[in-house]
Amino acid sequence: AHMLSSIFLDSDSVTPSLSPQPALLSAVRAIIMSEGIYDLDALLLRFPTYRDWFIEPAFGPSQSYASFSVLKYPLRNHSISWLILHSRGDSLVDLPQSTSMHTHLSELDPDRSFINTHDLVGEHNDILRSPVYVDLVKDFTAKFL
Numbered sequence: 001a002h003m004l005s006s007i008f009l010d011s012d013s014v015t016p017s018l019s020p021q022p023a024l025l026s027a028v029r030a031i032i033m034s035e036g037i038y039d040l041d042a043l044l045l046r047f048p049t050y051r052d053w054f055i056e057p058a059f060g061p062s063q064s065y066a067s068f069s070v071l072k073y074p075l076r077n078h079s080i081s082w083l084i085l086h087s088r089g090d091s092l093v094d095l096p097q098s099t100s101m102h103t104h105l106s107e108l109d110p111d112r113s114f115i116n117t118h119d120l121v122g123e124h125n126d127i128l129r130s131p132v133y134v135d136l137v138k139d140f141t142a143k144f145l
Contacts, residue, residue, distance in 0.1 A: 025077050029144040032137055034085040035093050035124050038101040040065035046094045071104045081112040083140045087120035087127045114140075 037043055041064055044051055059065055082105050086098035095117060105113035116136060120127045127133045 028077065028080055030081045030083065030141060032083045032085065032140060033098075033101065034133075035087065035090055035127070036084070036097060036101065037093055038097050038104075039069045039071050041069070042096060042100065043093070046096070071100055073104075075105075075108045078109055078112075081140075081144070082109075082114065083136075084113075084115040085120060085127075085133070085136060086115070086117045087122055087124070088117065089121045090124045090127075092124040 040055055040059065044055060044065070055065065056062075059068060084098050084102050084105075086093075086095055088095075098115060098117060102113060102115040119132055119136060120130070122130055
């Protein structure tokens with residue numbers, strides 16, 4: 001539990017951190033991301049009303065949220081495989097969020113970056129309970145057992 005909690009808390013304070021412990025990072029073989037928001041500025045171009053009820057309360061007022069874009073992050077571990085899932089029926093997050101993240105990961109490690117935007121058709125949260133989603137996750141993770 002300490003190793004997991006240290007992902008989120010600096011050892012000397014309660015400062016949030018995005019730096020996992022080396023032992024945890026080396027143990028990860030795959031990451032699955034679904035219906036993610038990877039670029040806030042791009043999200044606001046498509047959904048400008050998100051600024052008032054979601055983006056500003058979470059990230060503060062700003063003209064640009066480029067500093068929060070994960071599309072600039074380097075890989076910390078080059079042995080991790082990535083699967084990005086996105087539903088064609090998602091009305092809350094648009095497809096370019098997922099395709100941009102896939103492009104970014106493919107530029108960093110093309111052999112370990114995968115995307116599926118055709119098998120899921122449900123709404124944003126509904127897909128998490130769908131048998132198709134479960135099968136996609138099961139099939140991807142089975143490769144690493």
